[in-house]
Amino acid sequence: MSPDHIKTPVLPPKERLGRLPKAAQWFLMVSVSLAFSVLLHHWNVPASLLVGPMIIGIFMGTNGATITPPKPLYLGAQAILGTMIGGSMTIGILTSFAQDWPLIIGVTTITLLASSFLGWILCVKQVLPGTAGIWGSSPGAASAMVIMAEAFGADARLVAFMQYVRVVIVVAVASSVANFWVDPALLAAMGPHDWFPSFDLGGFAITLGLAAACCFIGAKSRLPSGPLLVPIIVTMILHVSGVLDVVLPGWFLGLTYAMIGWVIGLKFTPPVLRHAAHAFPKVLLSIVVLIAFCAGISALLVIFLDVDPLTAYLATSPGGLDSVAIIAASTNVDLSFILVLQATRFFMVLAFGPPLARWVAKRTAHLPSVSKSDL
Template identity: 45%
Template sequence: MALALPAALLLGPMLAGIALALGGGTIRLGRVPYILAQAVVGCLIARAATPDVLPALARHWHLFSAVILAGIAASAAIGWQLSRLGIMPGTTGIWGTSPGGAAAMVVMADAWGADARLVAFMQYLRVLCVALAATLVARFAAPAAAVAQVQAAVVWFPGPTAGWAAAAGLILLGAVVGLGTRLSAGAMLAPMLAGAFLRLSGTVEIDLPPWLLAVSYAGIGWRVGLGFTRSVAAYAARTLPAILAAIGALIAFCGGLSWLLARATGMDALTAYLAASPGGMDSVAVIAAASPGVDFAFVMTMQTLRFFLVVLLAPPMARFLAGRAAKHSGPGRDSGTP
């Protein structure tokens, strides 16, 4: 957090877990804490769905849909190539290039049998690269200072609110689904879908105290980091050029989409760029808020819709593309986990 990095509360524990695992540590996070952490992430996603986004969504739904689906299709094509060429094992490349919801993608990839360690490596490298690119495009609008101001203003232990009760109920729902069913990523998806419906209907508010988010992020980070081995770390290092090229291609493609969006709507180029930017939503929000003249509501409506679509479309897309990649790579291609 002192460096004002996006997703610092997850990246820090993950890096600490990697260091411990590579040093020979054998500590592991239990299943129940991990299920609860997934449920909290589901609530966090649901909280992003607000009634305020509906008017803008109704006015521009066709543009939103075209730009978001084009970005998702591009990420899927890039991930498919990584898998088909054997650069990433199995569906790892497909999950790792999904443009949004890094924490959610790590959780879901783990639930669906992909290598969550490499998915996390790809996702958080994407978050950092996208944040840097958006910062440069925003003409050095000092997002790091804005992040620091936001962090300084955080009240880590606020008083209880009615939204806590709603969050507790959704977390309990996620725990029941996660522990009592075989539904992949059910602990995250159940509170996400139920909470989003309640939020959009204006029925409830969902409040998540910062300390709970910090603990949950730490749990997911530790789970991923402690699973690293020296062979996985070496594999990630070897594939770094290919991963950076994939991220660069995705950023460039979304930049092209933003140009088309600006031309079609007449909005300013920076608003269009941030709206089409492939995540993460938190860092884009900070940059948009710190940039004068940006239509913040439009940017966050686009980012929120993309976030939900990526989470909902990722599992069937990964299964389909993994099958296609396996057919093209042939039986001699190694698709196992390093």
């Protein structure tokens, strides 16, 4: 056979991407994420510094990228985000909770029960094996649910798939809603964004030191999502008591958002998608139902409590506390109300998620299990 008849095999695009040196993959992801995030920001997309890297991370992960953000950097990003969230807590938020705690507890309880019901249906119908459905349906605390699900014997891959698909969809929907609701005249009046404003260097150093200490304590503790949870609690106490002023420049928060976006996006690897492909339509339906249910609750807040629509929607959105906080911080909303509802649900999910999963496991133990080879 002549050399002309010998065809060189053409690698699929995903294999070609995976064969690139890791340094080249990092350069590609970082550079494209930067350009895409700037473009989204130019289009006034809320949370562009999270959404942009997350979308590029999904593209990289599903096309064979072999890079993974270093765990210390991801834990540090969680700690910085926790510090930002804790620094956003004020006496006004605590007062709001004290005044409206029946409403706040009621809304979060209804949301938790609705998500648990959807998870129970997924378990009963054996769309996902074991208790993966109930863990995957928990609204918020995505990383904590994946960690706890694995500890309780559920398939962490499917839980991660369901949780992060929901995070991606919720972030996309919430960003679109926020972008639709933000007044273009208000955005125009704000003028060009100053990416590198002056800031208190000493206060920044103190904030970083606190975040690092809380991250270390959280990582060593047995708390789920400790690197996020411990900074929220400690920073909230120090900030509310007047001991600490949190100083986090916008460019630094942008790096934090990008790291979180990359971690979420890169989790969408081909094996995970193949493993859950058969369940995707039903999982997607359950996510859409949960988003619609929470939107219905937000409509009730608008009608009966005169909460502005965007604030109500973001407060009840079933995304993670971190991603919703990022979107809320980039829009003109009542951040205190949003954070108090999201934080309350976050703590309730951590407290009641495991007991609910165990309860569902007992009630569905007699059902035939779906083996991983069937997926």
